[in-house]
Every structure is written in structure tokens, then in C-alpha cells.
Amino acid sequence: MSRVSRLLLFPIQHPIAMLSIALALALAAIVSVSRIHPDASLEAMFTRHSAAGSALSHVMRDFDAVDELLVLVSLPDQKSQPNPDLLLSFAQRFEDQVKRAPESAKLVDSVIYRADSQTIEYFEKVLVPSAIFYLDDATFAAAMHRLTREQMQKQIEQDQAMMATPGPAAGALAKTFMQDPLRLREFLLDRLKEQAPFHTYQGSNAFLSPDGRNLLIRVRGRKPPDDLDYCQALVREIDACAKRANSNQLTVQLAGSYAIAADSGRAIRSDMISSVTGSIICLQILFLLAYRGAFRLFIVALAPIALGILLGFGAYAIFHTGLTPLAGVLGGILAGMAIDYSVQYLSMYESRRESGAPALAAAKEATLGVTPAATAAWATSVVGFLAIAASSVRMLRDFSILGSIGLAGAFVSVVM
Numbered sequence: 030m031s032r033v034s035r036l037l038l039f040p041i042q043h044p045i046a047m048l049s050i051a052l053a054l055a056l057a058a059i060v061s062v063s064r065i066h067p068d069a070s071l072e073a074m075f076t077r078h079s080a081a082g083s084a085l086s087h088v089m090r091d092f093d094a095v096d097e098l099l100v101l102v103s104l105p106d107q108k109s110q111p112n113p114d115l116l117l118s119f120a121q122r123f124e125d126q127v128k129r130a131p132e133s134a135k136l137v138d139s140v141i142y143r144a145d146s147q148t149i150e151y152f153e154k155v156l157v158p159s160a161i162f163y164l165d166d167a168t169f170a171a172a173m174h175r176l177t178r179e180q181m182q183k184q185i186e187q188d189q190a191m192m193a194t195p196g197p198a199a200g201a202l203a204k205t206f207m208q209d210p211l212r213l214r215e216f217l218l219d220r221l222k223e224q225a226p227f228h229t230y231q232g233s234n235a236f237l238s239p240d241g242r243n244l245l246i247r248v249r250g251r252k253p254p255d256d257l258d259y260c261q262a263l264v265r266e267i268d269a270c271a272k273r274a275n276s277n278q279l280t281v282q283l284a285g286s287y288a289i290a291a292d293s294g295r296a297i298r299s300d301m302i303s304s305v306t307g308s309i310i311c312l313q314i315l316f317l318l319a320y321r322g323a324f325r326l327f328i329v330a331l332a333p334i335a336l337g338i339l340l341g342f343g344a345y346a347i348f349h350t351g352l353t354p355l356a357g358v359l360g361g362i363l364a365g366m367a368i369d370y371s372v373q374y375l376s377m378y379e380s381r382r383e384s385g386a387p388a389l390a391a392a393k394e395a396t397l398g399v400t401p402a403a404t405a406a407w408a409t410s411v412v413g414f415l416a417i418a419a420s421s422v423r424m425l426r427d428f429s430i431l432g433s434i435g436l437a438g439a440f441v442s443v444v445m
Contacts, residue, residue, distance in 0.1 A: 037396050040445050041389065047445060055336055058343025065342065067257050067297035068351030098267055099285035100246040105278055111241025113230055115277055117142075120235075120246055122274035127248070133266040136259070138249040144234045185210060254286040257294035264291040297357045304361030312368055330371035331364075337442030338363050341435030353424045356431045363432065366410060367439035373399045373406075374443065400444060407440040 040047040100123070102116055124140040127133045164172060174180060188210055230237035236245040248267055252259045264287060271281045309331065316323040338360055374395050381391035414436065417429035
């Protein structure tokens, strides 16, 4: 008997040792697989040397331009009258809840629903001192015209006439006119109104929609949105704070990069579970239609496949712990592909048993007879996976590598 034949027959001749080895490998694989986490980052979809992709990843990691969870609060009845006070009172309660809760305070950097201090500082120290550079040609010409002697004298006379008006408002008018007696701010305000990217309700400094029925609250996180576990924790805590603060039955919706990342993480886990479960159910139905004693044979056929896929994922997790959405559905695909190996062995084993061969002899004949053909079938399948490995997109490379390793693990488990 050749060395290869003795190796193939080792599991049949030493079943206890083989099962002990399988159990030890399964436990080691479980420990390794526990390190895997969903990876929905954009980097996985970029090509290997994408300058634009690298720049975007740099912005997401090191700048807070996209690190915000958006909380959209709306009046329950969109046909109702504007009620900004109701929305702003919710925002205050919500901010108090976020600051008061120990968990959310660790996750959140700030809650913003009005123009923040940086914006105000920009207007005071940059925009206003350099206002003349923000004017177009026509507005600049109008401003220069007002700076002529005749126009300045006329403007000062108007200011004097308005301040001479009796009443309590005269003092406030005098203070305002002393800051800008020629009212040059009017040119800048008109210019800003033309270019304003965000119009608020009656010019409020709060992020109210123009109709006064919606309020946008920006929640800044402490970590970038590519940390899916952090995103899910943040979304969960903010949702809980919003529910506690929502005493007026307002409509609250979460959006932004954190909410999208949290949904992606849940979707990856859900897809993994549904793909594997769906594959197992479909395979069981096929066994019921094709075999007598289908439940027993199905367990025998599926057990080494499940072990092999687990070993493949465990080996993959040694080198890479991120699991992209595309690689997440591989479990069900590999189960459907690798079950063919078990079917081939079981079919030949059952045929030998029906011919009167003892169980041990039937197992040996099936092992020696089917393994060469099963090896060729496995090799052709792996070639298909490896053809994708040359892709410059990491998501496709991970799919190829994990598919090859998982299929190899399933094949070795079936043979052994």
C-alpha cells in the first residue's frame, strides 16, 4: 500500500485520534474567528493605488468633516403650524440626556444645533474684517459709491433722524449705528443671502428648516466612522437619549456616516447568518428528496463541511480580522459548493453497502475511489477563486483568499 493510501485510510483506522484532532482544530478556529469583525470601510472598495481613495480615507480618519451623527427632529404633523420652540426644547433636553448619561458622555464629543463658536469666530475675525473681498463687482461699486462725501453725509443725517425718534429703542439704535454708521454691513448681508447654503427659519442661528417644522442636531463622535463597533454603540446610546428626551412625541430620525456604518455592520452579520441558514435549509430539502434516512446522511455530510469552513475562517483571521460584506456571505456559498465532496463519498459508500460490503470495507473503497476525482473537482473550484485574487480591489481579493482557504478546509475535512 502506498504512502498516500495509508494517509487517506488513517482516519478510518484511527477514528478516536482523528476526532480528537478535529475537536482541537475546531476549538482553535473558534478562538481565531472570535477576532473577526465586520469591515464596511470605503478602503475595501478602492483600488490598491487610488490617490483619491487614500485622500478620502485620510479625511475620514483625521478630520471631523464627516464624523457626525445627524439627528433630524420633526413635528409629528407636517401640516401643523411652525413651532420652533417645541423643537428647541427637545434639543435642550436631548443635550442634557447625552451629557448626563455616563455611556453617551464617553462616546460623544459635542452636540450642536446652533451655530457653534468656531462659526461665530470665523465671522467675527475673518469674514467681517475682510468683508470687501466677498463682494461682487456690482455690490463693490455700490459700496464705493456710499463712501463718497455726499453719500456719507446723507447716511449720517438718516442715522441722526432715526436716533432722534423718541422711545426706548433710541438707545439701542444709537449703539448699533455707532458700530456701523454708514451701514456697510447691508452690502455684505445681501451678498451672503445670495450664497447662503443653509437657510433657517426666520434667520435663526439654530439649524431649523425654513418652514420651522424640522430641527437638525449634529452629534460629533470621538472616533471615526470606520469603527463599526463604536458606531453601533454610539447610535444605540443616542437613540436611547432621544427617546428619553422625546416627551412631546416628535418624529426623530438618525442619519449620517455613523448611522450608515452601524446599519452596514448589522447587515453584514445578518447576511452571514441568513446565507448560511438558507443554504443549510435548501441542502436538507435536497437530501430529503434524494436519500432514504436523509436526516442521518445530511448530518454526516454537513458536519465535515461546517468544520472545514470554520477552519478556513479561523486561518483567515490569523492574518486579517476585517470581514467585508462580500466575504461575509461566503459561508453559504462554500457550504453549497463543498457539499458535493460529501455526496460523492456517501454515494459510493452507500452503493458498496447495498452490494453487501461491510461498513469498514465500504468506507475504505469510497475513500480510495473518490479522492482522486474529488481532488480534481476541488482544484478546479479553487482556480476560479484564485483568478479573482489578482484584483486591485481589496474587497475582491479578500473574497478570493477567504473562498480558497474555506474551500480547502472543507475539502480536507471531508477527506479526513
